Amino acid sequence: MSNIKRAFDHGKAFIAFITCGDPDLATTAACVREAVRGGADLIELGIPFSDPTAEGPVIQAANERAIKDGVTTDGIFQLVQELRKDVTVPMVFMTYANVVYSYGIKRFFERCVETGIDGMILPDVPYEEKEEFAPACRAHGLSFISLIAPTSEHRVAMIAKEAEGFLYIVSSMGVTGVRSEITTDIGAMVKLVRENTSIPCAVGLASPRPNRRRRWPTSPTGPSWAAPSCG
Amino acid sequence: MTNPNGRFGVHGGQYIPETLMNAVIELEAAYNAAKADPTFQAELTELFNEYAGRPSRLYFAKRMTADLGGAKIYLKREDLNHTGAHKINNVLGQALLAKRMGKTRLIAETGAGQHGVATATAAALMGMECVVYMGVEDTIRQALNVYRMRLLGAEVIPVETGTGTLKDAVSAAMREWTNRITDTHYCLGSVMGPHPFPTIVRDFQAVISQEIKSQLMEKEGRLPDAVLACVGGGSNAIGAFYHFIEDKSVRLIGCEAAGRGVDTFETAATIATGRLGIFHGMKSYFCQDEYGQIAPVYSISAGLDYPGIGPEHAWLHDTGRAEYVPVTDDEAVNAFEYLSRMEGIIPAIESAHAVAHAMKLAPTMSRDQIMVINISGRGDKDCAAIARYRGENISE
Numbered sequence: 001m002s003n004i005k006r007a008f009d010h011g012k013a014f015i016a017f018i019t020c021g022d023p024d025l026a027t028t029a030a031c032v033r034e035a036v037r038g039g040a041d042l043i044e045l046g047i048p049f050s051d052p053t054a055e056g057p058v059i060q061a062a063n064e065r066a067i068k069d070g071v072t073t074d075g076i077f078q079l080v081q082e083l084r085k086d087v088t089v090p091m092v093f094m095t096y097a098n099v100v101y102s103y104g105i106k107r108f109f110e111r112c113v114e115t116g117i118d119g120m121i122l123p124d125v126p127y128e129e130k131e132e133f134a135p136a137c138r139a140h141g142l143s144f145i146s147l148i149a150p151t152s153e154h155r156v157a158m159i160a161k162e163a164e165g166f167l168y169i170v171s172s173m174g175v176t177g178v179r180s181e182i183t184t185d186i187g188a189m190v191k192l193v194r195e196n197t198s199i200p201c202a203v204g205l206a207s208p209r210p211n212r213r214r215r216w217p218t219s220p221t222g223p224s225w226a227a228p229s230c231g
Numbered sequence: 232m233t234n235p236n237g238r239f240g241v242h243g244g245q246y247i248p249e250t251l252m253n254a255v256i257e258l259e260a261a262y263n264a265a266k267a268d269p270t271f272q273a274e275l276t277e278l279f280n281e282y283a284g285r286p287s288r289l290y291f292a293k294r295m296t297a298d299l300g301g302a303k304i305y306l307k308r309e310d311l312n313h314t315g316a317h318k319i320n321n322v323l324g325q326a327l328l329a330k331r332m333g334k335t336r337l338i339a340e341t342g343a344g345q346h347g348v349a350t351a352t353a354a355a356l357m358g359m360e361c362v363v364y365m366g367v368e369d370t371i372r373q374a375l376n377v378y379r380m381r382l383l384g385a386e387v388i389p390v391e392t393g394t395g396t397l398k399d400a401v402s403a404a405m406r407e408w409t410n411r412i413t414d415t416h417y418c419l420g421s422v423m424g425p426h427p428f429p430t431i432v433r434d435f436q437a438v439i440s441q442e443i444k445s446q447l448m449e450k451e452g453r454l455p456d457a458v459l460a461c462v463g464g465g466s467n468a469i470g471a472f473y474h475f476i477e478d479k480s481v482r483l484i485g486c487e488a489a490g491r492g493v494d495t496f497e498t499a500a501t502i503a504t505g506r507l508g509i510f511h512g513m514k515s516y517f518c519q520d521e522y523g524q525i526a527p528v529y530s531i532s533a534g535l536d537y538p539g540i541g542p543e544h545a546w547l548h549d550t551g552r553a554e555y556v557p558v559t560d561d562e563a564v565n566a567f568e569y570l571s572r573m574e575g576i577i578p579a580i581e582s583a584h585a586v587a588h589a590m591k592l593a594p595t596m597s598r599d600q601i602m603v604i605n606i607s608g609r610g611d612k613d614c615a616a617i618a619r620y621r622g623e624n625i626s627e
Contacts, residue, residue, distance in 0.1 A: 050524040051393060051510065053402045054248045054409070060392055073522050097246050097509040102523025124246045124509070128236070149250040151412065159249075170250060 003090040003118045004042065004143050004165040008200040013041035015202055017094070019062035020045050021071025025079045036089055043087070044121065047076055047095035054123040073103055077111050084116035092119035092145065092165070097133070105133060109140040119143035119165045127159050138164070148193070150184040160196035167193055171203045237426020240549050242542030245425040247405075247512045254412045259427040261332045266434070271327065278323045279438065282356065283313045285320075287439075289446035289603070295573045295593075302456065302596035304589065307443055307605045309467065310578065316608030317436060317467040318349035322418060324435035326353035329416035336360040336415045340404040342369055342397035342463065343534035343581065344376025345608055346420030351385035353418075361385035364403040366396040369533045376612055394527040397463070397537045401511055421464025422541035425512030429542050436470025443603055444474050451601060457482040457592065460605040461584040462555065463499070463535035465544045467607035472553060482554065484592070485544060486584040488530035489557035499528035501540040502548055502555035510538075515545040531560040531620065534581040534608075562587040564620055567610060579608035580617065 007013045016035035020028045032043055048066040052059065080091065093112065100108045100122065112120070120137050127146065134144040143165025148156050150170065160167060171184050190201050237243045245255060265271040279285040288308040296304045309317040322339075329337060337354045340363070341347030347363040354361035363380055367389040370377050380387050393399040401424070408417040422429045422436070440458070447455055458475055460468035462485035475481040487500040498504055498518075505516040510525055518526035518538040530536045540555075547553035563580055566587035571577045578586055582605070589604045596602065610617075618625045 051398065051402050053405050053511070056406075057392075064392070067524060098517070098519070098523040098525070100523075101507075101509050102519065102521070123248050124512070126245065126247060126249050126252050128245050128252070147249045149248070149252075151250055151253045153253060155249075155252065170248075 002143065002165070004092070005200075007042040007090050008166065010041075013200070013202070014039060015042045015044055015204070016040040017044040017046060017204075019059060019066055020047055020076045020079065021066035021069060022048070022062040023065060023069060025071065025075060029079060029083060032083055032087060036087055040089065042089055043091045044094050045076070045080070045091055047073060047093055047099050049096040049099055052096060073099060073108075077115050080115040080117055090118040091116065092121060092143075093117055094121040094123070097122050097124050100133065105136050109136055109142060112142055113140045117142065119145050121145045121147070121168065123147060127155065127162075134164075148189065150189070156189070156192045157196045160193045160199070163197055163199045166200040166202050167197070169193075169201055169203045237430065239429070239543045239546035241507075242513065242515045242545040243426055243429060244514050245512060246509050246514065247425045248409060250409050251412070251425075254408070255425055255427065257332070258431075262328060262427055262431050265328055265331055271331065275324055275327055278327065279320070283319045283323060284311065285438065286442045286446070287311050289443060289450065291450070292574050295570070298573060299590060299593040301593040301598065302600040302602040303598070304593055305447065305455070305601065305603045306574070306576065307439060307471065307603055309439065310576070310582070310606045310609035314345070314349045314352050315611065316345040316349065316579065317439060317470060317605075318346045318420060318608075319352070320438055320470065321420065321432050321435040321466060322346070322349040322353045325416065325418045325431065326350075326357050326359065328431075329418070330357055330359070332416065334359075334414055334416040336362070336411075337418045338362045338364070338404050338407050338415055339418045339420060340397065340400035341365050341376075341420065342400065342536060343532065343579070343612065344369065344373040344380070345534060345579070345612070347385070347387070348376055348379050348383070350418050350420070351380040351383035354385060355383045362407070363387050364390050364400040364407070366394070366400045367391045368395040369397065369400070372533050372616055373612055375615075397533065398511070398525065398528075398539075405511070421466040422469045422543060423464040423511060423513060423515070423539060429513070432466050433469045433473060433543060436466050437473040439467065439470035439605065440472060440474035443471065447601070447603070453601070454478055454481055455603045456480070456596065456600040457484060457602045458605070459484045459486060459585045459589050459592070459602065461486045461488070461535060461581045461607060462540060462544060463488065463532075463537045463581065464539070465541040467605055469541060469543055471603070471605040472547070476547070476552060483547065483552065484588065485553055485555045486558045486588045487555055488532050488535035488563070488584055489559045490529045490531070492559055493557045496526070497529040498557070499530040499536050499538065500557040501538065503557045505538070505540070513539075513542050515542045516540055516548075531563065531616070532580045532584065534579070535584065556588055558584040558587045560620075564617060566590060567613070567617055571610075576606065577610035577614070578606050579610045580613040582607045583610070
């Protein structure tokens with residue numbers, strides 16, 4: 001069983017998102033350990049990018065701060081290696097295509113395996129472009145995690161059929177950030193996914209107000225339910 | 232020139248969030264239908280001719296030719312278009328397309344403000360809502376254009392993230408499109424971004440080379456030996472090059488903004504200093520650091536102050552079909568003043584980059600050779616900034 005699958009063992013999972021290096025990697029390490037202690041089943045580590053086009057102001061600012069303070073991809077690999085001394089929950093990277101491409105796709109995934117990363121989320125790599133990344137990712141035993149959006153419509157089946165690890169459901173239109181309400185019919189989206197795959201679904205990218213976040217796991221529409229915290 | 236996935240060699244593609252995928256697929260289908268529809272083409276031609284003032288003149292620069300003592304120099308006067316630059320060609324096409332798709336709102340990024348002004352103009356003309364994203368630095372450098380956009384009824388949103396320049400304005404416009412795609416068309420201003428934008432923008436700008444070709448045939452009975460244009464994202468350049476790509480005898484030369492020099496960090500010359508990467512929806516060359524973080528580029532010209540280049544240019548570079556040369560701030564400012572005094576034509580500081588290279592190249596060519604410089608825009612907007620560059624403190 002893959003490490004990611006294990007995170008969804010209990011039917012529901014909580015995914016915590018942390019931007020690496022904001023304000024420094026020691027704080028990131030402390031946040032990860034605290035999130036695990038607090039019950040996070042999976043950790044999503046953001047590798048900062050200079051121009052995170054899928055992020056709202058909160059995570060954009062986190063990315064900018066981290067880069068300004070000099071965090072690098074190599075520094076983050078070291079952080080993961082250090083975390084793996086005691087952190088056993090699955091960890092996935094979320095970053096942008098150019099961070100991986102620039103590092104060298106093969107070399108990047110080799111380092112992921114060496115340090116203990118389980119999967120990869122690249123929000124600017126849609127289904128049409130994933131052949132460049134997904135096979136190399138798979139070849140190293142990592143899951144290439146796909147996203148579906150409220151606008152995906154007839155694309156859902158195509159994406160779900162090839163989904164690995166878990167499927168990321170973008171809960172509302174737009175970039176990440178604090179939202180007062182989730183208007184998308186997540187139930188309907190999960191139902192569409194279920195017609196094509198039994199893979200766990202995670203809802204994310206647009207994070208509601210903290211009090212609202214707590215309500216998500218009480219209305220499961222799929223066998224697994226994850227509520228990532230963003231920002 | 233484009234394969235079905237929107238690739239130019241290895242460049243191009245659609246590196247965008249899933250949220251936008253259906254929007255670009257819908258756009259491509261609508262564009263292909265419009266392209267094949269004679270009614271759409273007739274409407275666009277009428278707008279080009281009656282509203283934008285096309286065809287733009289191909290002017291023989293007699294004094295400049297005599298002064299430089301080499302090739303015969305023609306200027307393609309895109310600066311004479313309505314709104315003062317080539318940007319209107321693309322914007323009229325996209326606005327018409329957006330209208331056909333049932334969209335009621337246009338959003339755009341802008342650097343120097345010319346594309347923003349053009350978009351605000353088209354929105355006013357067609358009764359559409361318009362929001363323009365502009366880097367906060369550029370709103371200061373190009374304050375007059377900010378006022379023009381507002382005068383035309385557009386909302387201008389200063390973008391404070393990152394370097395507060397063109398790349399951040401593109402990111403902000405992409406984010407806004409992710410938020411709202413049902414009624415909104417993203418009117419991208421250059422031959423960049425995800426497929427089908429590089430193809431759509433090129434097709435609407437290709438009117439430039441189509442006209443150069445027929446105008447020069449009429450005047451000289453032959454093809455030019457060289458075509459020069461400035462390159463940021465590269466829309467005026469691809470427009471000036473496109474119909475000559477198959478004519479191998481025509482040298483195609485793109486002039487990049489080198490800022491304070493390609494050996495400094497204060498440069499925006501992508502071909503000279505960038506490497507292959509993925510950003511803003513496309514694979515192409517980008518100025519970036521060893522970890523793929525996009526570099527904070529610099530040029531005196533807000534319109535060329537972009538860390539990437541359109542994918543078709545990247546491909547023309549790979550195949551050797553076009554040449555790309557760096558031009559510094561100093562050289563561009565000299566050329567800005569030179570053309571003003573020599574021909575009574577004040578070019579945009581962007582276009583002055585092409586003029587600067589022409590000043591080096593023309594004397595090396597023979598008198599029976601012909602060079603065409605695309606004057607992509609007029610320089611009124613730049614006068615205050617150039618005066619400041621020369622140490623004169625004038626107010627606008």
